[in-house]
Amino acid sequence: MTAPRGPSIAEAGAALRAGRVTAQGLLAQCHDRIRAVDGQVRAVWAICPQAEPLAAQADAELARGQDRGSLHGIPFVIKDMVDVAGLPTTNGSRAADPAPADVDAWVVSRLIAAGAVPVAKVATYEWGLVGPEQGLAHPAATNPWNRAHITGGSSSGSAAAVAAGIVQIAVGSDTGGSIRAPAAYCGAVGIKPTRGRIPADGFFALSPDLDTPGVLAATVHDAALMLQALMPGSDVASGLGAGVRGLTLGYARDWFADDPALDRRVLQAMDDAASALSLAGARIVEVPMPDYALMEAVGAVMIHVEALRLHAASLRARGALWGRMATQTVQAGAVLTDGDLAAAMALLPSLTSGVDQALNGCDVLITAVTLTAAPPFAAFDKGAVWTPMRTLPFNVTGHPALSVPAGFIGGLPVGLQVIGRHGDEAGILRVAAAFEAATDHGAVPVPL
Amino acid sequence: MADAGPALLTEADLRVALAAHGLTLRPADVAATLATARFLAAAALRISRADP
Numbered sequence: 001m002t003a004p005r006g007p008s009i010a011e012a013g014a015a016l017r018a019g020r021v022t023a024q025g026l027l028a029q030c031h032d033r034i035r036a037v038d039g040q041v042r043a044v045w046a047i048c049p050q051a052e053p054l055a056a057q058a059d060a061e062l063a064r065g066q067d068r069g070s071l072h073g074i075p076f077v078i079k080d081m082v083d084v085a086g087l088p089t090t091n092g093s094r095a096a097d098p099a100p101a102d103v104d105a106w107v108v109s110r111l112i113a114a115g116a117v118p119v120a121k122v123a124t125y126e127w128g129l130v131g132p133e134q135g136l137a138h139p140a141a142t143n144p145w146n147r148a149h150i151t152g153g154s155s156s157g158s159a160a161a162v163a164a165g166i167v168q169i170a171v172g173s174d175t176g177g178s179i180r181a182p183a184a185y186c187g188a189v190g191i192k193p194t195r196g197r198i199p200a201d202g203f204f205a206l207s208p209d210l211d212t213p214g215v216l217a218a219t220v221h222d223a224a225l226m227l228q229a230l231m232p233g234s235d236v237a238s239g240l241g242a243g244v245r246g247l248t249l250g251y252a253r254d255w256f257a258d259d260p261a262l263d264r265r266v267l268q269a270m271d272d273a274a275s276a277l278s279l280a281g282a283r284i285v286e287v288p289m290p291d292y293a294l295m296e297a298v299g300a301v302m303i304h305v306e307a308l309r310l311h312a313a314s315l316r317a318r319g320a321l322w323g324r325m326a327t328q329t330v331q332a333g334a335v336l337t338d339g340d341l342a343a344a345m346a347l348l349p350s351l352t353s354g355v356d357q358a359l360n361g362c363d364v365l366i367t368a369v370t371l372t373a374a375p376p377f378a379a380f381d382k383g384a385v386w387t388p389m390r391t392l393p394f395n396v397t398g399h400p401a402l403s404v405p406a407g408f409i410g411g412l413p414v415g416l417q418v419i420g421r422h423g424d425e426a427g428i429l430r431v432a433a434a435f436e437a438a439t440d441h442g443a444v445p446v447p448l
Numbered sequence: 449m450a451d452a453g454p455a456l457l458t459e460a461d462l463r464v465a466l467a468a469h470g471l472t473l474r475p476a477d478v479a480a481t482l483a484t485a486r487f488l489a490a491a492a493l494r495i496s497r498a499d500p
Binding site for chain 1: 457461462465466468469470472473474476477480481482484485487488489490491492494495496498499500
C-alpha cells in the first residue's frame, strides 16, 4: 500500500488563502497522518501543546487579512535537540535535563513568527552522536521506505516525518552529515547552510565549531521557502526555476568512486544524475578534491574533543543513564589532546581553500551523499557500524551543501549532494530544483 | 597521543586517558571504545603529518 505525500507549501498556501482549508485543518491532517503511520515509523516523540492555539491564531489572522507569508499556517516538526518552550529537550537520552525549555530556539521562534505551526518534537540519535540504538528512552525511528532499515541520523525523526508525509518541512541540525545523510536515506531534501548563516541558539551543542542548523523538506521548493524564512533578507527561492543551462558543475567523482565501501549502484545513480543535469543544459567537468581521509580525520578529531569537553561532567554524574553507543563514542575521545585539536584546526584554512579551488571555474560541485543506501537495523545488533558518506568535509570547511533524491537502490533512496560557495545557498537550490524537475525520484509514493 | 601511534594504543592507555577526565571504562564497552580510540589516534597521526 502506498500513500501520496501531502500538499506542497505552495499548494497548501493557495488552499488556505482560497478558504478551502484552514491552518487548524492542516494541523488535523498532520495528527491524522501521525496516527496512521507513526506506529511504524516512530518519528514523533512529543506533540507540541502550542500547535492548536497557533493554528487558530493563523486562521484568525488570515480571516482579518493578516498574511505572514508563504509559511503562514504550515505545520513543521523539530528535532529533539532543539528547544521548544514547554517541552523538555531530551536529546534522545535518559540522562538529559528533564525540565521543559523556557523559550523557543531562535529557529523555532523565527518559524512561528513566519506563521508556521510547530506540530511535534521528533527523533534524534542520542546527543546527536551515534545510532541507531534500541533500549533508550524511545525506540529508533524507522525508514519509511523499508521499516527494517535505518533512517540515518542524527536528524532521524525529521527525515522520517517528511518522508512519511507527516509534514512538508522539519528542523534539523548537521554536524557531520546529520541532515544530509538521513535526507538521502529517506528520500527527502536536506540542506546544511553555510556555517554561521542560521543562529544555533537553543540547539544542543555537539561540536560548536561544526554544528549547523538546517532544514529538511519534501521538495526543493519547500526547503527553499523554509530556508528563506530562516535567513531574513535572503532571496534563496527566487531562482529556483532558472534551470542549469549555461552552468558548469564540478563532479567530484574520483572522491568516492574508488572507495572500497562504495555500493557500485550508488556510483551508477550519481553518473545518471550527472547525465540528467547535462541533458538539462549544464556542463559537467570532473574536479579534484582535497584529500578525503584528511578532511574526515580533521572533522573526527574536532567532534570527539569537543564532545568530550561538553559531556564529561554528564558522563561522570549520570553515565549509567547513557546508551552504550554514545558512551563509547564520547569516551574514545579521551585519547585525543588539546594539541590534537589545535593541529586539526590549523588545517582548516588549507582544506577550505582546497574546496574553494575545486569550485574555481564551476558554479557548484556535485558528489554522493552516502556511499550505500540505508543499512538494515540488523547490521547494528552488535554495536555502532561505520556508514560511509561524503558529508563531514563540508562541515569542516563550512560550505553550504544539500541532498536531493537521486533514485533508488533495492527500493531504498539515495541522494545527490550539491555543494556551493560560502553564502551561495541560492546556487545549490537552483541546481537541485533543476535536477528535481528533470527527474521523478521525489515523486515516487512512499510504501506506507 | 598521536606520537604513540594507533596500533600501539592499548586498553591501559585508554583507561589512563579516561581517568584524567574522571571517567572509567565499563567492561562491556572496552572493545568498541578501543576500536574508536584507535581510529581517532590514527586520525590525529594523519593530521600531525599533514602540511598546513
